[in-house]
Amino acid sequence: MTADHRRHAPATERNRDPIADVLAAVLPTSGTVLEIASGTGEHAVHFARRFPALTWQPSDPSADALLSIAAWRDEAALPNLAAPLPLDAASATWPLQHADAIVCINMVHISPWDATTGLMRGAGRILGPGAPLVLYGPFRRGDRPLEPSNLAFDESLKSRDPRWGLREVDAVVAEAEAHDIGFERLIEMPANNCMVLFTRR
Numbered sequence: 001m002t003a004d005h006r007r008h009a010p011a012t013e014r015n016r017d018p019i020a021d022v023l024a025a026v027l028p029t030s031g032t033v034l035e036i037a038s039g040t041g042e043h044a045v046h047f048a049r050r051f052p053a054l055t056w057q058p059s060d061p062s063a064d065a066l067l068s069i070a071a072w073r074d075e076a077a078l079p080n081l082a083a084p085l086p087l088d089a090a091s092a093t094w095p096l097q098h099a100d101a102i103v104c105i106n107m108v109h110i111s112p113w114d115a116t117t118g119l120m121r122g123a124g125r126i127l128g129p130g131a132p133l134v135l136y137g138p139f140r141r142g143d144r145p146l147e148p149s150n151l152a153f154d155e156s157l158k159s160r161d162p163r164w165g166l167r168e169v170d171a172v173v174a175e176a177e178a179h180d181i182g183f184e185r186l187i188e189m190p191a192n193n194c195m196v197l198f199t200r201r
Contacts, residue, residue: 007040007068016046019136022195026132031100032057036089037107041069048081055080059087090118099126105136112163117175124179127200135196140168147192
């Protein structure tokens with residue numbers, strides 16, 4: 001963290017452009033994109049700059065993260081980057097009533113399962129028909145063995161909090177389907193990550 005509250009996640013610089021390239025193909029041409037669990041805020045700045053016709057709405061449940069997001073936003077001074085909202089995906093109520101897309105990066109595995117169920121419940125509530133929900137991160141996939149790096153990461157996460165860990169894609173898809181959010185496709189990404197794309201029915 002810098003003196004002005006900006007935090008830095010080294011992985012952001014590595015993954016932001018590959019993620020943005022996928023987002024370019026699935027996000028609407030205009031409207032509001034809600035980013036769930038924005039973390040440091042570095043992705044929010046990069047995507048707001050990459051997609052100037054979209055309003056980028058960052059959010060996070062952490063007070064420290066909100067300070068970091070606000071500091072990066074102040075430095076960037078982008079007209080389409082909104083002030084961050086305090087939002088816990090697991091909460092039954094969200095501070096936003098509508099979004100034209102939702103993007104969630106590296107949250108599903110670094111949170112209890114009820115954050116994922118809350119994410120799907122909230123997405124089903126605030127997204128209109130045809131709107132995309134985009135997840136990014138490492139996932140388990142059926143009988144496919146975890147890569148050594150992801151296996152070590154999963155063990156590290158569970159040692160920090162037994163409620164955390166890499167999720168099965170099928171379980172995430174089933175939770176989405178329960179809230180009228182249909183699975184579209186999975187895209188392989190660098191460093192053994194993937195993007196899981198959904199559409200609100």
